């Protein structure tokens with residue numbers, strides 16, 4: 001099966017965000033809205049474990065939700081008192097996020113193209129990198145996200161935990177440990193572990209890396 | 214973070230040495246465990262060891278806080294592995310940490326974490342410094358980390374130090390325009406305050422002028438009413454009316470004059486406010 005081009009993939013996401021319900025549009029399209037709600041909550045608690053259970057209004061944590069879709073994780077994490085930037089390539093998704101408000105600041109940009117004078121305590125990208133089908137763009141995106149993590153900060157990546165790549169349909173290429181670990185090690189990131197979502201039969205989970213150099 | 218979460222963060226403290234002489238106040242705030250010996254600092258007194266934590270409350274109020282110089286001798290007595298937990302009574306955005314940092318560095322302590330605190334209104338401590346006496350760099354800690362200190366962990370390597378200095382240099386660069394913008398915003402607020410005060414003065418002066426004009430007007434109206442009511446005015450008026458209409462005047466002037474003569478001495482009707 002031939003994979004979508006970058007332009008086709010971004011058109012696909014923009015239309016999906018316009019047509020689909022809130023959670024199905026950025027979640028798992030094979031599940032209904034209620035199941036997606038469970039799926040989102042499961043991943044939110046996994047993010048909480050990694051971001052930590054402390055907050056402070058005077059000196060908050062700064063988070064980047066890379067590929068935020070309709071902004072569920074951005075909004076929920078902002079409710080905990082964190083300052084969240086959400087970025088996504090889809091105009092429709094960003095418009096939806098801005099309409100809902102709730103604290104985060106949203107920017108329409110690709111993962112590889114996001115530039116800011118500020119580093120983040122945590123950069124997370126939930127189920128986005130395996131939608132970047134072009135290897136070079138995937139690598140540029142991963143490197144760019146790592147560069148935005150401050151010393152001691154975390155990079156959290158949703159992808160599968162095996163070695164090797166695997167293609168699902170025409171719009172998903174999951175990449176495994178043998179891709180992420182060497183690339184991010186070279187970026188000064190320590191691999192802390194991978195934990196599966198343990199949601200139905202999802203092969204995906206969260207990689208956690210800490211910047212140590 | 215809550216103030217009583219701080220001592221567990223410092224790690225197992227066998228003895229706590231307080232420099233601020235708060236009586237029991239600081240000990241109670243920190244909820245020092247009964248297992249750890251808590252004592253007041255005496256210069257060159259009981260020897261400190263790696264299990265010692267020096268605690269103090271520093272801040273802007275001399276009656277409640279001590280300053281960096283006062284805590285310094287105790288810091289210098291800490292051996293390698295000894296730790297310091299210093300509460301600071303300044304709001305985080307205004308924290309004048311330079312003096313304290315001087316003393317910490319001079320005493321060979323590494324600042325490991327500065328923790329912003331909750332419930333400031335209850336105890337007045339805005340944040341707390343966790344520091345340790347080291348003979349090599351201790352592992353770096355993250356903002357809001359609540360894992361207990363681990364001084365024995367791997368020291369940051371050259372790459373981490375390059376990263377650290379790089380982040381510092383960029384951070385320093387970027388903080389400069391922010392600082393400038395903040396100062397400019399402060400100036401603008403001050404200017405606006407002054408302008409508001411000047412306008413308020415102007416309004417008060419105008420109010421006073423209006424009040425004066427109103428009282429002058431009221432006085433003039435009263436004078437006019439009194440004048441209209443006076444016998445002289447009314448006689449003059451009757452004569453003028455008669456002169457204007459000589460045919461009717463032959464009869465009406467004497468009749469009017471008689472009426473006025475009879476009513477003389479009784480006050481005339483005052484004109485209404487709209488007259």
Ligand SMILES: C[S@@+](CC[C@H](N)C(=O)[O-])C[C@H]1O[C@@H](n2cnc3c(N)ncnc32)[C@H](O)[C@@H]1O
Pocket residue numbers: 013014025026027066067068069070071072073087088089090093109110111112125126127128131132141
């Ligand atoms: C499966 S959705 C996940 C959305 C969100 N993380 C969530 O879990 O709700 C994938 C998102 O990634 C975005 N995306 C895909 N490739 C991107 C790229 N190269 N740069 C920015 N966003 C991208 C899409 O627009 C889409 O919103």
